[in-house]
Amino acid sequence: MKILLVEDDELLIAVLTKSLAEHHYIVDVVKDGEMGWTYGSTFDYDLILLDIVLPKLDGIHLCQRLRAEGYTTPILLLTAQNASTAKVSGLDAGADDYVVKPFDLPELIARIRALLRRSNASSFPLLVWGDLLLNPSTCEVSYNGHPLTLTNKEYELLELLLRDSQHLLSADEILDRLWSSDEFPSEATVRSHIRRLRHKLVSVGAPSDFIATVHGRGYYLKAPDPLVQKDLPTPPLLGAQDSSNHSTRQEMYLAFLNEQWINTKPRSLEQVKNIFQVLQKLKSGELDPQLQTQAYQIAHKLTGTLGTLGLTIAMQSASQLENLLKSQTLLKKNQLEILEALAISLENSIQSIDSICNAPVAAISDFAFSLLEQDASQMVIKVMIVDDDIDCLRSLLRLLKPWGFKVTTLADPKDFWTVLQSVLPDVLVLDVNMPQVNGIEICQALRSNLDWRRLPVLFLSVMNDANTQNLAFSVGADDYLCKPVVGVDLVNRIHNRLQRIKAYQ
Incomplete structure (x- = not known):
């Protein structure tokens, strides 16, 4: 996926290009609105990230200009202007979404993915070609059950071939889709990546011509023989990731910010x-x-x-x-x-700022300290989180793991009742807006069910307006938090609700 970033803040450019590259996006960067128009109207992009305050041509007028010329590429506005009038102006100009600086990077990535999903509704979450399976949500790749470890560019190349599996891709097309305009790679670069990707596929059992070549014309995925569409494995519920790895990633990111x-x-x-x-x-x-x-x-x-x-x-x-x-x-x-x-x-x-330290967190309650002091094997508080944003689920898992909760995440609300009966959670955390069935409807159904009407329900949503919050409380919510959330805040809210229930009993 290729993104055009139109932004003139050097630091934000560095942070965004690093984060987007880690999520396998190719990024072209321009620093004024006129260049944004030149690039956006000349090259093909899957999404445009656009600041509002720009030299030469501001983001609102650039957005209007692109839409007036019939460009349908999703546009996500970035700005420090938090006023509702600014948001309305941006959306009226043709933007698809609006993020206010400073923003939470995982939330921004999630919004980008949501826009890309909407713009390509036909794409299936799992990409399958014979025994090859690629999961864009987790960036995991396997062949006949054997995991493949790929570099960023090898992953992007394989994903491109899978998404355009019925299309012969020339070297020029691959270069245009997978490399930014300032890298200037050659066709030899493409051949080198194809060769390494083939070698890794063969090492896990794929045929040597799995990626086929039409000399002088390009590359394509050879159809499996016979072409049998296998039943897709059900992705497991996300489990908690190793806290030491998370800590290492945080330290690396903090070092990057200090640089x-x-x-x-x-x-x-x-x-x-x-x-x-x-x-x-x-x-x-x-x-x-x-x-x-x-x-x-x-x-x-x-x-x-x-x-x-x-x-x-x-x-x-x-x-x-x-x-x-x-x-x-x-x-x-x-x-x-x-x-x-x-x-x-x-x-x-x-x-006064010599270096950037970890962001201050909310005051830790006595309960939070007691959790840290107890043996993890004694923790029996089960938390179930329902949110269609997989990045948010991963983030919440990382936030809650240090406090010893047993966390179950669910990305597809259609399976809510099945998972609920299996997990028997002590606390339920719901998003508001989800496909097919939203959090408000789930909470309403719980309060009408004799077995589940006393289950504590906390809402966690990007929607911070009073109407939505009042609606959540009117259908039986116990608490409402807005994203992004500090881990300790969520821990304290969960504890407070459980303490109230214990007091009532």
């Missing part, structure tokens, strides 16, 4: 200096709307950058600057003094 901060800190201080210069000009009587817009755009970029790094205090100062600079058509003298004080606070915050 970025080495270059970002002086650039951020330079941006604050530019804001000071603009404020001094405005203060001296040069009440120029263009200068104010310039300061607003700088503050906007700082908000996104600092939020991406999880530097909450500094981000809040930048966000306040951004909102004040945008809210007034032309600033008055007393407002300039407030802005100057905010800019000083922002500069001090940035100066």
